[in-house]
Amino acid sequence: MIAELGLAALWLAAALAALQLVSGSLGLTRRGTAMSGVVRPLAVVQGLLALLAFGCLIYVFAVTDLSVKLVAANSHSMKPLVFKIAGAWGNHEGSMLLWVTVMGMAGAVVALVEKRLPEPTMLATLAGQAFVSLGFYAFLLLSSNPFERLSPVPPEGNGLNPLLQDLGLAFHPPTLYLGYVGLSVAFSFAIGALITREVGPAFARAMRPWVLGAWIFLTIGITAGSYWAYYELGWGGWWFWDPVENASLMPWLAATALLHSASVLASRNALRAWTIMLGVVAFSMSMIGTFLVRSGILTSVHAFAVDPERGTFILGLLAIYIGGALTLFALRAATVTEGKRFALVSREGALVFNNVMLSAILGIVLFGTLYPLLAEAMGAKVSVGPPYFNPMSALFAVPMLVVLAVGPLLRWRRDKFARVGKALVIPAMLVAVAGIAVVMIGGVSLLPFLGLVLAVGLAWASFLPLRDRNLRRTPLPVWGMVIAHFGIAVALFGMSCESAFTVEKLVAVRTGDITEVGPWGVKLDAIEPVAGPNWTALEARLLVRYGPDGKVTRMLPQSRSFWAPPQQTSESALLTRWNGQLYAVLGGEGEDGRWQLRLWWKPFVPLIWIGGLLIALGGVFALIGRVKSDVRRLVAKGRIADRHEGEAQLGMRP
Amino acid sequence: MSDLPANKPRRWVIWLPLALFLGFVVLVMIGLFRPADRNVASALVGKPMPEFSLPPALPGRPGLDSKLLANGKPHLVNIFASWCVPCRVEAPQLAALAKAGVPIEGISVRDTTENLQAFLQQNGDPYQRIGADDDGQVQLALGSSGVPETYVIDGKGTIVYQHIGEIRPEHLGLLLDKLKEAGR
Numbered sequence: 001m002i003a004e005l006g007l008a009a010l011w012l013a014a015a016l017a018a019l020q021l022v023s024g025s026l027g028l029t030r031r032g033t034a035m036s037g038v039v040r041p042l043a044v045v046q047g048l049l050a051l052l053a054f055g056c057l058i059y060v061f062a063v064t065d066l067s068v069k070l071v072a073a074n075s076h077s078m079k080p081l082v083f084k085i086a087g088a089w090g091n092h093e094g095s096m097l098l099w100v101t102v103m104g105m106a107g108a109v110v111a112l113v114e115k116r117l118p119e120p121t122m123l124a125t126l127a128g129q130a131f132v133s134l135g136f137y138a139f140l141l142l143s144s145n146p147f148e149r150l151s152p153v154p155p156e157g158n159g160l161n162p163l164l165q166d167l168g169l170a171f172h173p174p175t176l177y178l179g180y181v182g183l184s185v186a187f188s189f190a191i192g193a194l195i196t197r198e199v200g201p202a203f204a205r206a207m208r209p210w211v212l213g214a215w216i217f218l219t220i221g222i223t224a225g226s227y228w229a230y231y232e233l234g235w236g237g238w239w240f241w242d243p244v245e246n247a248s249l250m251p252w253l254a255a256t257a258l259l260h261s262a263s264v265l266a267s268r269n270a271l272r273a274w275t276i277m278l279g280v281v282a283f284s285m286s287m288i289g290t291f292l293v294r295s296g297i298l299t300s301v302h303a304f305a306v307d308p309e310r311g312t313f314i315l316g317l318l319a320i321y322i323g324g325a326l327t328l329f330a331l332r333a334a335t336v337t338e339g340k341r342f343a344l345v346s347r348e349g350a351l352v353f354n355n356v357m358l359s360a361i362l363g364i365v366l367f368g369t370l371y372p373l374l375a376e377a378m379g380a381k382v383s384v385g386p387p388y389f390n391p392m393s394a395l396f397a398v399p400m401l402v403v404l405a406v407g408p409l410l411r412w413r414r415d416k417f418a419r420v421g422k423a424l425v426i427p428a429m430l431v432a433v434a435g436i437a438v439v440m441i442g443g444v445s446l447l448p449f450l451g452l453v454l455a456v457g458l459a460w461a462s463f464l465p466l467r468d469r470n471l472r473r474t475p476l477p478v479w480g481m482v483i484a485h486f487g488i489a490v491a492l493f494g495m496s497c498e499s500a501f502t503v504e505k506l507v508a509v510r511t512g513d514i515t516e517v518g519p520w521g522v523k524l525d526a527i528e529p530v531a532g533p534n535w536t537a538l539e540a541r542l543l544v545r546y547g548p549d550g551k552v553t554r555m556l557p558q559s560r561s562f563w564a565p566p567q568q569t570s571e572s573a574l575l576t577r578w579n580g581q582l583y584a585v586l587g588g589e590g591e592d593g594r595w596q597l598r599l600w601w602k603p604f605v606p607l608i609w610i611g612g613l614l615i616a617l618g619g620v621f622a623l624i625g626r627v628k629s630d631v632r633r634l635v636a637k638g639r640i641a642d643r644h645e646g647e648a649q650l651g652m653r654p
Numbered sequence: 655m656s657d658l659p660a661n662k663p664r665r666w667v668i669w670l671p672l673a674l675f676l677g678f679v680v681l682v683m684i685g686l687f688r689p690a691d692r693n694v695a696s697a698l699v700g701k702p703m704p705e706f707s708l709p710p711a712l713p714g715r716p717g718l719d720s721k722l723l724a725n726g727k728p729h730l731v732n733i734f735a736s737w738c739v740p741c742r743v744e745a746p747q748l749a750a751l752a753k754a755g756v757p758i759e760g761i762s763v764r765d766t767t768e769n770l771q772a773f774l775q776q777n778g779d780p781y782q783r784i785g786a787d788d789d790g791q792v793q794l795a796l797g798s799s800g801v802p803e804t805y806v807i808d809g810k811g812t813i814v815y816q817h818i819g820e821i822r823p824e825h826l827g828l829l830l831d832k833l834k835e836a837g838r
């Protein structure tokens with residue numbers, strides 16, 4: 001019953017999306033203005049219905065209703081409840097339903113609160129949002145119905161990929177989806193503004209909170225995903241330039257560029273066409289990412305849910321939306337003037353530079369991700385790895401980081417380097433000192449070296465925008481910028497330390513043996529069997545000590561065997577100190593009774609993810625600041641309107 | 655310096671994103687609808703191995719010289735790198751081949767000694783010799799477009815077969831057949 005309710009809600013939501021598209025489009029014509037009143041309510045109800053459908057899916061997963069095909073294929077009655085619920089979106093159909101739900105809710109919120117834009121632009125925006133949603137409804141209902149029933153009902157479900165039975169991962173895809181879908185709102189705004197040719201500061205201000213929100217979720221999603229890959233895959237690496245990772249990085253790069261260019265548009269009314277273009281590109285990257293992941297067209301460590309037929313469907317949607325949007329852009333962009341001018345040395349100039357560099361990195365990542373496909377079309381199968389991505393992206397990241405230190409200090413419109421030069425003396429000296437220190441340590445290759453010295457300089461420079469300011473009156477968005485830029489320095493420092501100073505060791509040891517890795521002494525104390533709710537494991541008890549007189553601590557890496565479905569995974573053990581992490585993985589038992597043990601000492605590696613979270617926190621500050629001032633403006637406007645009304649009633653005004 | 659956003663963007667620039675996107679769609683369509691058989695014969699098959707001499711990739715181990723390959727016995731030449739994920743996938747298959755007595759020569763592409771050592775420690779070392787191809791020149795000369803790739807060389811130093819991509823368990827029979835052919 002619940003499953004059928006969900007399906008019905010989904011069909012109804014799809015129908016309302018169609019109606020929203022038609023009435024929104026008609027509302028733009030002279031004769032159809034009567035229709036325009038229903039568009040906002042339609043968007044709200046459509047969002048609520050999608051939410052209802054998603055609630056139904058969560059319910060059938062929570063109670064493990066095995067008569068629903070999706071539940072039988074992906075769940076198991078013995079699974080812990082939180083993973084049962086997470087299982088609702090840990091598969092293709094469920095994740096697509098999550099996608100339309102978030103999209104519908106976002107549309108509803110836009111319809112409810114956005115009052116700044118001219119009404120025709122709003123209608124076009126909501127019609128665009130409905131058009132995009134409609135495609136995904138069609139996809140769900142026609143090719144991947146999550147509520148399909150199964151007969152006869154199986155006695156037990158198939159379980160869930162054990163690699164995915166992990167709390168971090170349960171919330172990783174929804175976070176990324178929130179990001180992707182937030183960008184769909186930016187996309188709809190861009191389309192709406194293009195259709196009505198209303199590209200200006202009001203459009204940028206309306207779009208900005210959505211871009212910020214999406215960007216925060218993407219940042220958190222990427223950070224969490226990277227940490228997940230780090231401790232769950234047991235390879236000791238934190239970024240593999242894997243197609244799926246790139247698929248989440250590309251929208252982030254585009255959204256970062258969009259965030260900065262939207263700022264220019266909002267404050268200075270410049271970069272109009274470019275901002276629109278980025279709005280289209282950011283969502284395109286989300287869809288291309290989803291497509292690459294779902295279609296299985298690229299082989300990847302992450303290929304959990306692949307299906308070429310569905311790939312074709314998403315490709316069709318992609319062609320319609322992105323092809324359509326880019327055509328519209330090409331037809332209209334010539335009529336959108338570029339807006340106000342500015343000098344090369346100015347805040348705008350630095351932001352344009354940042355945009356170009358981010359776009360270049362985006363291009364490099366996209367090309368590298370697609371290159372195996374290109375090569376395959378010409379008859380070769382290749383793997384493009386870090387030797388391409390690292391130096392190529394560094395080529396553009398390094399100048400960008402330098403400008404990142406200077407740009408926020410510049411004034412809008414026109415400025416001179418001489419004015420800000422004095423403030424940059426200390427960071428420049430820090431860079432020099434760090435450079436000398438790293439050279440004296442020795443053995444650090446070029447990229448980590450550049451990363452280390454730039455990180456040190458940037459960490460200082462990122463706080464410079466606060467100089468000469470009253471800290472209590474500094475607006476929240478400025479704090480946000482400072483925190484996010486500092487986060488970049490922190491993450492960069494972590495990455496560089498990881499690649500410059502990691503010590504790795506693979507040993508075969510008997511119980512009682514002691515081995516050393518970096519400053520650590522590691523003793524294999526015992527190997528014992530342990531059992532969990534749906535797995536059993538061999539657990540190594542390691543006694544580790546930092547330095548000769550450190551405290552002895554236990555670490556418990558496991559080699560786990562899941563039985564539903566049967567699969568082996570290795571659970572790494574991590575020990576975090578303020579200056580780094582010790583990482584241990586238990587391998588197999590050798591023929592001579594010795595156990596394989598892989599150990600890494602990674603100085604300062606947690607800073608990578610702490611930096612990522614700081615970047616996201618900066619976004620949160622900026623978002624709160626923006627929304628607060630928007631709300632204040634709305635309230636003030638309401639008061640003025642009230643007062644006018646009151647005065648009119650008292651007869652003070654004719 | 656003049657003011658930054660100069661004129662309106664030129665006509666054709668505006669259409670560029672669309673053109674690039676259409677290129678992407680065509681590329682992906684080719685990828686999606688390709689027949690499942692992805693074996694493509696290389697231009698170098700049937701021709702002698704190009705001449706090269708690579709320095710040792712690991713201290714204390716021999717490097718790789720193309721003259722050594724023409725010693726009357728068939729060889730496998732495996733192009734690999736520690737940074738390549740498919741290379742990890744094919745490691746057990748290479749180990750099985752080495753165990754079966756097949757001489758395997760390695761060419762490690764754009765790698766460092768430490769990474770290479772770690773890679774071999776983790777994934778096993780099936781190689782007799784490993785040459786370091788630090789700038790990828792030999793890889794290019796062999797007509798190899800990426801890693802991993804594996805060549806079957808006969809006793810006279812002629813390339814008999816080129817295997818593109820990782821060696822999966824189902825490829826082992828094919829490779830052993832090719833080696834047997836090469837030994838005749």
